Amino acid sequence: MNTQASHLVPTIALRDIPAALIDALKSRFSAQCSTALAVREQHGRDESSFEAPPPAAVVFAQSTQDVVDAVKLAGKFNVPVIPFGVGTSLEGHLLAVQGGISIDVSGMNQVLSINAEDLTVTVQPGVTRKQLNEAVKSTGLFFPIDPGADATLGGMSATRASGTNAVRYGTMRENVLALEVVTASGEIIRTGTRARKSSAGYDLTRLLVGSEGTLGVITEVTVKLYPLPEAISAAICSFPSIEAAVRCTIQIIQLGIPIARVELIDGKTMRMVNAYAKLALREEPLLLMEFHGSPASVKEQAEMVQEIASEFGGNAFEWATTPEERTRLWTARHNAYFAAIQSKPGCRAISTDTCVPISRLADCLLDSVTEADASGIPYFLLGHVGDGNFHFGYLIDPAKPEEREIAEKLNHSLVARALRLGGTCTGEHGIGLHKMDFLIAETGVGAIDMMRSIKRALDPQNIMNPGKIFAL
């Protein structure tokens, strides 16, 4: 595995961007195409700490036909195409590492059809999850996938995102029913239907979900919705140690309690959150939990979990039952990243994303805490622990390469541990630029070769977001 890490992406093979392509784009798209440096730079980065030269142009697509025309022009000139939503990816997915043009689909933000009776909704790819939930609010339904950031449905599909509700409602893998996609040749294809299940041929929907823009540009997404639970209760429970909180979580999952959210935050991270959000929550390892169901079922779940928590030294639950209290709680959780960044001015976070079988969670997490503590690098620690997924964010000074090196060593060691324990290098962030070597270690050369064969077959010119997931 590559333990090297540099601020600049190491293997850039920039392709020529012919002036004729830019002319053709300007002619086709007029004001919808920009070559202004500020616009290009904004589209040439994401939330990762990687840097690369920006794309040569940005096309602001307003329709599937816009995407088709942009992809066809790019193909004609053999130039890469990088789909862009709102730029919240974390692994360098959006960087134009081989040059190319960015196709910004954030303007394709219409909710196309809400089928409340079927619990499905079809949206354009630029619709964000908050916008979606606002749009379906009056139907009594909601879309549960919540990666923290207000990401677009297109981006969430492309990275197979999940987040805090996945323990109960699954990830984008389970929740995308159908897609419309523009392929590398500029064809529009449809995959899946609104039926709940199907055995109709290859599961192209799930091949495209998580393909990180390397197989096509997603132009329409149909996802499942869920009835808003009759009752929702959120609770905080503090524990004497991270281990106690983790072991409590393991038992909740093993007993099959249908908890909707179970998030770990460690004491140090809580200190950052309190300072940032001017809160006074306990600065101890906490589980933030949420229970969904009928009033009776929520009560029953909460009682069972309180009993388990007590066995592990957990304190009495502090409840957040009104929507406002719950919003405050989850906002604090979602702001942990920003709180951590603010705790060390000028720092960048190098975020990990391992996910292991639940029985291995304590082993994987605790050894990594020990290593991180010994390193002297400050960090935040958050976990979607019900799924066995957690994130360290190592807070490094970008001006100090030695800090980055330590952080990458910690990450390397953590991933190696997770793989030994039967887990994955990425639970929800994707491979992007950062985890290509980890992917090989995880899945083996044979599976990577299969992925490469598929990529070559579907994108023979290698123009769809090249240089991500694997080297071709």
Add this chain to the structure above:
Amino acid sequence: MNTQASHLVPTIALRDIPAALIDALKSRFSAQCSTALAVREQHGRDESSFEAPPPAAVVFAQSTQDVVDAVKLAGKFNVPVIPFGVGTSLEGHLLAVQGGISIDVSGMNQVLSINAEDLTVTVQPGVTRKQLNEAVKSTGLFFPIDPGADATLGGMSATRASGTNAVRYGTMRENVLALEVVTASGEIIRTGTRARKSSAGYDLTRLLVGSEGTLGVITEVTVKLYPLPEAISAAICSFPSIEAAVRCTIQIIQLGIPIARVELIDGKTMRMVNAYAKLALREEPLLLMEFHGSPASVKEQAEMVQEIASEFGGNAFEWATTPEERTRLWTARHNAYFAAIQSKPGCRAISTDTCVPISRLADCLLDSVTEADASGIPYFLLGHVGDGNFHFGYLIDPAKPEEREIAEKLNHSLVARALRLGGTCTGEHGIGLHKMDFLIAETGVGAIDMMRSIKRALDPQNIMNPGKIFAL
């Protein structure tokens, strides 16, 4: 769409089977390789009504290495390979329509590792679902996917099977975590891990689940298990009409009640079941339901569903609470197919498998009942109605081509209706030989082309179960 249907598969392009291949197989596999006609014939058919010449030889694989060696020999001689479990597929998946050899994996029937703490189990592909549930019984866990037949886990993965529990627990799509697969070139690859979620590259697991043996031979399957519910109750509720039963189901689903099973059987089918199983159940449209959860939650679910049922004229539930009563109930359901076959001596069933969004279920089903009644062909009608999936089985006399023609016309009309309503031609049986034209109508030429490109890239010789899903 092709409305033609013939007993013999129409487009057979048999490839040469060199004697040198048979010699090489006999030399490598000795008694594990058979060319006896009876053995070949048994491996050259499934539960469908299609017929084709049998495979030239059957290899009884005992290990992944056996599969590798058989596939490599087949590849060397450019001869098709057809994986075989226990032969319960319904769409001609197992027929050697281009000639070739059958690889029987039913002897690879070891449960390799039960990870009760993680709710996962890894098995060889020949393990059947009943064998699996027997093996994990002592752990307090179970594997819910139940397609009726005691199919193998390999076969269930290959066809993306589901069945009566899918409404709550999902299908093989949601429940397979990881695979070991022998590719067309004889390489062994691994996809997925035991972690509950992952964003690590292309979702090869889900590409292979449902690929019907056309991309590789599955040699190991890791699936999710679930805690046996603390309480299980099954109930029968009869309704004045199919429409009332269907509308009741729609409301149960739209309210998000976590019902574990909700199966429709129509009155005519119940008459067949009663005659076959010497039962005295009401010969009216019935919903067979099952509720899983804590005792309180099961009670609550049942009360809510009883209330909904009453609104639609449903009678008071008849309960089956002991394991024996439940087994009798579900055995009656699973035997409906055989009961129907027995009701018309010498008949074959042509089974449909459409699945539509739940709001369209009544429209789709009722119009199809009207058409079937008008046709004069006897039929059975069963539905996994909670998923919008149902099966007509048209009972035809194989000696009367006109009956087959009527049945295929009914099927054609039903599929066209389901597609118009946003559904799929196959909820769980797969495409096989029978639904290739329907697949094109459903997904469009673009998506089929993408499937074909993947197939050509991963199996350039087209030796893996060729002639299924799509024509190459």
